[in-house]
Amino acid sequence: MPCSECGGHTVWDDTAASEICTACGTLTDPTQVVLTSNDYSHGHSDFWQPTPPATLKNPRNSWALAGQGQEARDRKNAYTMGNFIISLAVSMNASGLSPRAITLFNQAKAIGYFRWGRRAKVVAGACLSIALRESYRPDSIADISTLLQCSPNLLSRTFISVTSALQIATNSVDPSVFMVTLQGFVTSILQGHQVAQSCGLPATLLKILQPLSLHTVTQTATSLCNVLARICPIDGQSRPSAASTACAVFLLSLEAEARTPLASLGDFAKTLGARLNLGKGVVMAQYKSIQDQVSSLIEKVPWLARYESHRGRAKVAKRTVVARGLKDVIKFNEEIFHNILLPDVELELTPPEASDDDNLNDDGTEATFSTSSRPHKRRKIHHSLDEATRFLLNPLHTHAASRPHRSAPASGSTFSLASYVLSTSALYNISRNPPNRLQLLAAERGGSDEAAIPDEELFTEGELESLLRNDKEAAILQRALGWDRESEEEDTVPKEEVVKSKRRRNAQGRQGQHHETEHLVKKSRLNMDALARFMGQGSESTSDNADEDNGEIDFDDEGALGLLGLGGDFDEEDLEEEGGAWLGDELYQHEDLTSTSMPNAISTHSPSLSQQGDDEEIVLDSWRPPSPSGGGGISFHNRYEEDPG
Known part of the structure; x- marks a missing residue:
């Protein structure tokens, strides 16, 4: 009798x-009970039969022990693969x-179609795809290949091989096979005005479809078909055709790409259905069914807005909610599916099966390895010397593919790189330009050195002069680049500046030698000349007698000393009355000492100076600031008196 669920045998x-x-594996009478005895083995299973008892044999004579024969190994592997197929189906x-x-x-x-190993897993996936097709469901080859971690092409080839070996004929019920047809049909509508007018589609609908990427729409529709294929129907109702499902999914993908419901959806559904010999009602019914399924999937995505209706009314229409959240639903379910892990399969393999398993690549082909330990030398395709030659001859020319280089027999004489570049015969075929005079001479005389080609023969008569600039061009270039102005400026340097710079360098050299001998302090960054000119007006009244008493100090130096507290109306007799030590002309002998070391100069004028033999040592007492006198200089009579005690 036929099956009550699917009508099968x-x-x-x-x-x-x-x-x-x-x-489908449905029981006709599931209420029957089978009574068993206690002698029934607990290890009974459809995939595992207990090993019959056998006598232990001597392993030295290659006798198999109990449970170690080929039959027992095949039963264990079959039991392991049975559990793996169950996990894959779940x-x-x-x-x-x-x-x-x-x-x-x-x-x-x-x-004997396959042997145990990696190929057994691929065959298990192909068998599950066949079972899916037999139950009028999509084969889901892409999803199964993702779980098996193999390429879809390998699984497709195995699927075809297994169906051919077992002589099984199945029909594809996958809606994704119609997506390319629908994409081409919609493209012809948008590109041809006559086709659009014949279909009777409104202009508002064509305006919405025009900016959409149909390639992206097709990818979205294929992904949605894979998501819907994982939803197993729980009722025994008749399943819709793959063509109607493809039209409905394509309409939903167009709305998801536009993120808004399409205008005149009924007319567009009628046009797509006519392409696949379907009616408008069948396509719209399937459209509403899939829309409800997507709406239920949107509720499981936490960040998407759900469809909520109060008393039959909703703020946002269901079509709008589905159009906005369809891509997020696909991405959310794809991430969940890719995180599924299958149990590891541990099979007992023989040495030949293990070697075949190692030599099997991901694409299903067997990898061949060379028996020789030394790898074969690869043929050299690109020759650096030829490429350098072509680049030097014509840098702007890009050669598509270099010709294979044929090695010539080795000779006793060796040629230089220049000889090879100029005399190689491959240059005539490589370069688009005709050879020049140097190349022709080098090829004719067999070398490019000076003995073979003298300098007089490198250029023809008048060729070298044509490459050089004449006097008129040189003059224009000099004026354009400003070379004539620079030469005039260099020629018109005044002699006075040259003499002054020479004297300045000589003075700096003498001062540097004196500084090295006397171990003086570093030069100051203070410009004393500029400071003296700035303060010159305030120090004119107090420094009139300074030029008469000491001819070595000019007005500017006296003004600067007065500002720093180092000048004033004093002479040698004043220093002797105060009990100080007069250093003679050494006080103003060096301007650097006066202008750079201000505390030492002040301490030098103070009465607490001592000299000890040849090694003069200056002992500095506690320094007092000079009194604020009215003039530019200071006097030792007006200094602060030290407090006793």
Whole structure:
């Protein structure tokens, strides 16, 4: 009798005491009970049979022990792969299809289609895809390949091979196969005005569709089909066709790309349905069904606004909510699906199976390795010398592909790089320009040195003169670059400045030698001449007698000394009356000492100076600031008196 759920063929099973559908695995009479005895083994399973008892043999004579034979190893691997297929089916929300996938896997192994190893996992994924197609669901090859961590192309080839080996014919029910057709149809509508007028679409709809990227719309529609394929229907209602689902998903993807509902949706649904031989009602019914499913998925995304209606009215329409949140729903579900982890498969492999497993690449091809320990020498494609030659001859020319270099037999004589560059025969084929005179001479005489080609033969008569600038061009270039002005400025340097700079350098040299011998302090950064000129007016009245008493100090120096408290109306007799020591002409012998070391100069004028033999040592007492006298200089009679005690 046919199955009550799917109408498939049923067979009798003694273990279940009922008929079982071969398509969906539904029991015809699930109320039957099978009584068993206590002798029934607890380890009984459809995938694992207890190993029959065997006598222990001597392992030295290659006798197999109990549980170590090939049959026992195959049962263990089959049991492991059965659990793996169950986990894979649960991840795809198709746990009811795991028995059918396990059956297909065992049949493929029975005919010797594959060996244990990495290929067994790919075959298990292909068997689950076949079971999905048989249950009128999309094969989900992309999702299964993501879980198996293999390429979709490898899984597709394995799917075709398994169906061919088992002689199974299935029809694709994946809506994503129609997306390219719908994309091309909409593109023809937007590009051709006659097609748009024949379809009867309004101008407002075409205005919304014109700026949209149809390639992005197709990708969104394909991702939405994968998300919907993971939702297993819980009722036994008739499933819609793949074509109607494709039209509805494409409409939702267009609204998601525009982030607003489309105008005249019914007319557009009628146009798309006519392309796939569908009616407007079928497409709109499927559109509303998928819209409700997406709306329920939006509620599971925490950052999206939900559709809320009060008394049959809502602030935001459901179509608007779905259009704004469709892409976020797809991204949210894709991240969750990619985080699913499958259990590790540990199979017992023989040495040949282990070697085949190691040589298997991700694309399903077997990797071949060389038996020789020394790797083969790769053929040299790019030759640096040829590339350098081409660049020197024509830097702006880009050669597409270099010709293979043919090595010539080695000779006793060696040529230089210049000889190779100028005499190589490949230059005629490489360069677009004809060879010049030097290249022709080098190729004719077999060398480019001075003995083969003299300097007189490098240029033809008048060729070198044509490369040089004449007097008129040189004059124009000098005026443009300003070379004539610079030369005139260098020639008109006054001789007085040259003499002054020479004297200044000589004076600095003598002062530097004197400073090294006397160990004086560093020069000050204070410009005494500028300071004296600035304060010259205030010190004119108090420094009139200074020029008469001491001819070595001019007005500017006296004004500067008066400002710093180092000048004044004093002479040698005043210093002797105060008991001080007169240093003679050494007081103003060096201007650097007076202008740079101000505390030492003041202490030199103070009466507490002592000299000790040849090694003159200046002992400085506590220094007092000079009294604020009215003139530019100071007098020792007006200094502060030290307080006794």
